[in-house]
Amino acid sequence: MVRIELSEDLKEEMKKLREELAKLKDQLRDVTEREQRRSRGIYIDVGNRVHDYEDVMESVAEGIHGELEKSIFIGPGGVRIIKGTVAHREEEEVEVNFPKAAEVMSALGQEHRLKILKELVGGGKYINELQEKLSEITTSTLSSHLKVLEEAGLVVQEKMRGRYLITIPGRTAYKMATRITRFLERGNQE
Amino acid sequence: MKQENYQLETTTLKTTEPITLWRTEKGTIEIGKNTLAISIKLNDQRKGYIFHGHGKLLLDTIVETQEGAVGKPVESELNELFLMLGETEEIQQHLSAAAKEDLTKMGYESEQGFVDKAVTLVDQFFGKMRMHNHQCCGNNHGVLFAFPNEAGKLDVLIANGSKLVYKATNQVFVSNDGKVVLKTPTEVIVSGDNRKSLVIKKCMCYRNH
Numbered sequence: 001m002v003r004i005e006l007s008e009d010l011k012e013e014m015k016k017l018r019e020e021l022a023k024l025k026d027q028l029r030d031v032t033e034r035e036q037r038r039s040r041g042i043y044i045d046v047g048n049r050v051h052d053y054e055d056v057m058e059s060v061a062e063g064i065h066g067e068l069e070k071s072i073f074i075g076p077g078g079v080r081i082i083k084g085t086v087a088h089r090e091e092e093e094v095e096v097n098f099p100k101a102a103e104v105m106s107a108l109g110q111e112h113r114l115k116i117l118k119e120l121v122g123g124g125k126y127i128n129e130l131q132e133k134l135s136e137i138t139t140s141t142l143s144s145h146l147k148v149l150e151e152a153g154l155v156v157q158e159k160m161r162g163r164y165l166i167t168i169p170g171r172t173a174y175k176m177a178t179r180i181t182r183f184l185e186r187g188n189q190e
Numbered sequence: 191m192k193q194e195n196y197q198l199e200t201t202t203l204k205t206t207e208p209i210t211l212w213r214t215e216k217g218t219i220e221i222g223k224n225t226l227a228i229s230i231k232l233n234d235q236r237k238g239y240i241f242h243g244h245g246k247l248l249l250d251t252i253v254e255t256q257e258g259a260v261g262k263p264v265e266s267e268l269n270e271l272f273l274m275l276g277e278t279e280e281i282q283q284h285l286s287a288a289a290k291e292d293l294t295k296m297g298y299e300s301e302q303g304f305v306d307k308a309v310t311l312v313d314q315f316f317g318k319m320r321m322h323n324h325q326c327c328g329n330n331h332g333v334l335f336a337f338p339n340e341a342g343k344l345d346v347l348i349a350n351g352s353k354l355v356y357k358a359t360n361q362v363f364v365s366n367d368g369k370v371v372l373k374t375p376t377e378v379i380v381s382g383d384n385r386k387s388l389v390i391k392k393c394m395c396y397r398n399h
Contacts, residue, residue, distance in 0.1 A: 124254065159248045159263040160215055168258035168389075 104169070107152035108177050112137050113145050117174040120155065120166035130164065196316060198240070198308055199229040202301050204288040205243065209281060211274060212333050212347075216354055216365060217249035219335060219347075221268065226296055227285055228308050230275065236282070238275035238334075240308040242296055244268070247337070249347070249356060251363040253372045253379045255387035260379050261372050264358070268337070271311050276333030311336075315344060 107113060112134065119125060119133050127146070131139055146164060149155040154170030157163070166174070205225040212219045225243025229236050245268030252261040288301075298304045315336045332350035339345045345358040356363040362373040370381045381387035 124259075156252055156259050156262060158250045158252060159265060160217060160250050165252065165254060165259035168255070168260060171258040 104152050104154070104173060107148050107154055108173055110145065110148075112141070113149055114174070114177060116142070116145055116149065117154065117166060117170060120164060121171060121174060124158070124163040124165040126161075126163055195233070196237075196312060197231045197234075198305065198312065199231060199236075200305075201228075202288045202293065202304055203227040203229070203285040204292045206284050206286050209284050211281070212276075212335070212349060214349065214352065214354070217247070217264075217347075219245065219247050219268070221245035224292055224295065226288055226292060226298075226304055227281075228305065229278070230273070230312060236278045238273065238278060239281065240271055240273050240311055241268075242271045242304065242307070245272075247347075249363070251356060251361060251372060253370045253381045253387065254385050255379065255381055255389065256385050257387070257389065260377070260389065261361075261363070261374065264356070266337075270338060271307055272338070273311055273315050273336040274333065277331060311338065314338070 108117075115134055116130060119130055125133075127139070127142065130146075131137075131142060134142065137145070146155060146157070149170070150157060154167060154173055156165050156167050158165065204227065205221060205223055208220060208222050209225075210218060210220050221241055222244040225241050225245065227239045227241050230238045230240065247264060247266045247268055249264040251264055252259050290301075293299075293301060293304055296304070332348065334349075335347040336344040337347075339359050341359050343359065346356070348355045352365070352367050354363070354365040360375055362371075364371040368383055370379070372379045372381075377389055377391040379387060379389050
């Protein structure tokens with residue numbers, strides 16, 4: 001076997017070439033990644049160590065839950081961070097207070113009461129303001145409708161100023177009623 | 191800091207007509223005619239009263255948010271002793287000496303019975319609040335009320351102009367020029383101008399494993 005002794009100059013030259021080659025490889029990878037980002041949107045290289053994305057997402061979710069503990073945050077725009085991933089939620093497990101649910105549905109189940117909620121969605125109103133908007137309802141009927149809505153927790157009255165305000169459940173219930181109606185109307189049209 | 195000494199005046203008084211002790215657009219505290227009263231003095235200056243009669247507390251602890259209103263008004267009858275610290279000159283004009291029958295109507299066999307209960311409430315308040323110099327009340331038209339609650343603790347209301355703090359067993363309400371913080375057993379609501387708000391709720395959802 002012939003042993004070739006390389007000169008120091010040649011060794012230095014080969015080292016430079018290797019470094020040059022490594023740089024070219026890096027540049028080639030960068031170009032490829034940029035192309036992938038353009039074609040697929042955001043590109044995230046998770047490397048070879050990640051074998052199970054679900055595990056990773058689960059651990060991230062657990063971390064967030066640990067931080068937030070038992071809280072849901074609702075911002076001005078209605079942003080919510082809810083403990084438990086959507087995949088783990090099943091409606092069958094929610095304990096429903098049926099008498100209360102029936103009371104709320106009963107409160108919603110009247111055309112004039114829905115109209116009252118619609119008026120209150122725009123902001124708190126005094127009874128005379130509601131009366132002006134809903135002139136087809138007599139004052140005594142309007143008062144009894146407001147009482148039903150108040151008892152169901154959909155409306156609250158300020159004791160000092162006397163204004164009626166729609167509550168968070170009231171707004172949610174009104175939205176639900178209008179969405180179901182729209183959904184059914186679309187279904188009938190089809 | 192040295193704790194200053196409070197004293198109760200020896201004379202039991204009663205209201206000669208209904209009095210509104212505090213009123214703003216957020217709430218009101220009223221007491222009826224013939225309500226028993228005893229003055230609280232601090233360093234020989236009248237700083238407040240203990241009242242016992244029939245009265246009413248109304249407080250709109252409601253926060254308006256873009257998502258809807260949160261909270262309910264507080265509406266309670268004031269049939270037990272409660273403490274007030276604040277402006278006393280105006281109130282003093284509507285008080286006169288109580289007669290034995292006034293005490294009897296409120297369930298006291300003697301004046302001492304009322305004084306004993308008043309001392310207990312004042313001790314509870316001063317012991318709990320560790321008040322020193324009452325600069326918060328009386329000197330700048332602020333007012334403080336302490337109402338014993340069912341849990342044996344004190345619900346406290348402090349108000350000064352549009353500023354209001356109400357701390358009860360199940361809620362804390364702080365209001366200052368349209369900015370409101372409400373803490374209930376299930377949520378904390380911070381609301382600023384234009385109903386912009388942040389609601390922090392206890393999680394009511396669940397996991398199935």
